[in-house]
Amino acid sequence: MAWSATVLTLFPEMFPGPLGLSLAGDALKRGAWSLDAYDIRNHGLGRHRAVDDTPAGGGAGMVIRADVLAAATDAVSPADDARPRLLMSPRGRPLTQARVRELAAGPGAVIVCGRFEGVDERVIEGRRLEEVSIGDYILSGGELAALVTIDACVRLLPGVMGKEVSGEDESFEGGLLEYPHYTRPRDWEGRAIPDVLLSGDHGRIARWRREQAEALTRARRPDLLK
Numbered sequence: 001m002a003w004s005a006t007v008l009t010l011f012p013e014m015f016p017g018p019l020g021l022s023l024a025g026d027a028l029k030r031g032a033w034s035l036d037a038y039d040i041r042n043h044g045l046g047r048h049r050a051v052d053d054t055p056a057g058g059g060a061g062m063v064i065r066a067d068v069l070a071a072a073t074d075a076v077s078p079a080d081d082a083r084p085r086l087l088m089s090p091r092g093r094p095l096t097q098a099r100v101r102e103l104a105a106g107p108g109a110v111i112v113c114g115r116f117e118g119v120d121e122r123v124i125e126g127r128r129l130e131e132v133s134i135g136d137y138i139l140s141g142g143e144l145a146a147l148v149t150i151d152a153c154v155r156l157l158p159g160v161m162g163k164e165v166s167g168e169d170e171s172f173e174g175g176l177l178e179y180p181h182y183t184r185p186r187d188w189e190g191r192a193i194p195d196v197l198l199s200g201d202h203g204r205i206a207r208w209r210r211e212q213a214e215a216l217t218r219a220r221r222p223d224l225l226k
């Protein structure tokens with residue numbers, strides 16, 4: 001079975017969006033992975049298919065109802081679904097390349113996108129949703145976070161990236177940010193490519209890249225070195 005993502009959203013038209021293009025899109029068309037965007041509103045209540053209500057205890061905004069979201073979740077992800085159920089949430093554990101690797105190695109993911117103020121806490125517990133954040137800022141909905149999460153996973157699936165891009169050398173993979181890249185022309189606006197990269201000495205090049213990666217990481221992301 002190909003890696004499969006099911007997204008629960010109030011805006012299914014947002015999918016596949018950018019994931020329909022480039023390498024991820026080609027792989028989607030080939031069936032190397034699958035994407036199903038499921039409308040939470042299919043389980044909305046009443047004539048207006050309501051999915052949300054005012055927050056208990058008062059305050060601004062609206063909250064997605066537990067009963068509606070649970071019914072939608074159950075419709076696409078039965079109790080024996082082997083895929084983890086993620087809830088995009090600024091309160092979640094920050095997404096890391098290590099977690100992305102785990103997700104990509106598994107059967108896929110069910111991804112719930114919040115909107116408004118968020119979702120009723122009880123459905124997070126009742127459907128064992130793992131809260132995942134893509135960073136310390138607030139988006140207007142979980143859809144972009146879901147696209148980010150899926151993109152990061154899909155590019156790791158076998159055969160999705162061209163074979164010249166291994167993914168092994170990227171930022172975060174070795175606990176370091178990546179070294180700088182250069183390509184033609186050799187001189188551009190008075191800036192030359194570092195000599196070592198043109199030396200043909202693979203040992204020296206590897207050492208230089210390692211030193212650059214370490215220096216960049218120390219300067220920009222000392223937290224990664226701990």
Ligand code: SAH
Nearest residue numbers: 088089114117118133134138139141142145
């Ligand atoms: N009231 C919430 C924010 C709601 S933002 C709070 O203060 O925590 C609306 C929805 O956007 C959220 O339910 C979530 O699904 C999504 N979202 C917003 N920021 C996000 C982030 N940094 N990472 C992942 N999802 C996010």
